[in-house]
Amino acid sequence: MADNLINGKEIAGKVTEKVKERVDNLKAKGITPGLAVVLVGSDPASQTYVNSKTRTCERLGMYSVMIELEETISEEELLNSVEKLNQDEKIHGILIQLPLPKQINEDRVIAAISPLKDVDGFHPVSVGKMMIGQPTFLSCTPFGVMKLLEYSDVEIEGKHAVVIGRSNIVGKPMGQLLLQKNATVTYCHSKTKNLHNHTKQADILIVATGQPKMIDSSYLKEGVVVIDVGIHRNEDNKLCGDVDFASAKEVASKITPVPGGVGPMTIAMLMENTCLAAENTLDK
């Protein structure tokens, strides 16, 4: 049943094509959108994402720098690097790859990013604006999921959307964006009782639990749209999501795979946000 697949890779390609046009327009005006990716330590998974971000920048003709810092760096040193990037006119977007090592307070580092360059949408100013429906940088993963739904002609208004997960970067903003499109939203999390009862009511189910293959067809209503945000790499280097794809695809009307679902969209939205950050400097 390949026909119920939501092809994130393909949709991300369409999104980045549009970004490319905007990049070309900006370049004609003398501005090259620039992204700085800060990577602390050498976690191989993080390295993969970071490489793919800088590669996509190159493909779109954007400027990108990768700043690699030692695992043992102090919070103060990291804050100094962030401040330098805040001041750097060639840099329009700053992404600090999470998680950070234990000695560093993530909240303080995120708060140090200029909200004008917060292309991840993690800064409290961006989150606050999103909550009250003002234009701002939206967190790339939930923003990417909204784009996936839009491109796949999934109706949201009046539908029951169930979000499993309530992290600040995925679950929480995800529910808000669906609410803004007039879905009825239920949040589930690790303390939720009778998870099946909630998920069985979902017309749209967003899974961001960080638990490999946790959601199988027993959690699903026939015809549900399933979006799998999860990403895990197993022993033999194969990727899987938080959804048991083989089981869920038999019941879902539409479903995202892993890889090739939400992941590529996260990167596409990061490019769009960086382009927007560069466009915003024109208005000043």
Ligand SMILES: NC(=O)C1=CN([C@@H]2O[C@H](COP(=O)(O)OP(=O)(O)OC[C@H]3O[C@@H](n4cnc5c(N)ncnc54)[C@H](OP(=O)(O)O)[C@@H]3O)[C@@H](O)[C@H]2O)C=CC1
């Ligand atoms: N594709 C992409 O671009 C991205 C993918 N990811 C992936 O998405 C997934 C979620 O990421 P993230 O939000 O950062 O993860 P977190 O670990 O921060 O959050 C997981 C959430 O799931 C809830 N949860 C955990 N176990 C259960 C359970 N058994 N039943 C119900 N709820 C549960 C937790 O509840 P509680 O709050 O009670 O602890 C928590 O709210 C991960 O697999 C991650 O790798 C993340 C970012 C981007």
Ligand SMILES: Nc1nc(=O)c2c([nH]1)NC[C@@H]1CN(c3ccc(C(=O)N[C@@H](CCC(=O)O)C(=O)O)cc3)C=[N+]21
């Ligand atoms: N500040 C910050 N911002 C992030 O957006 C952020 C972060 N930190 N920390 C880690 C998570 C994870 N994340 C992914 C991005 C792309 C893919 C992606 O493109 N995945 C491909 C597969 C890539 C592969 O082959 O490994 C796919 O799903 O098809 C996955 C995961 C962003 N994150």
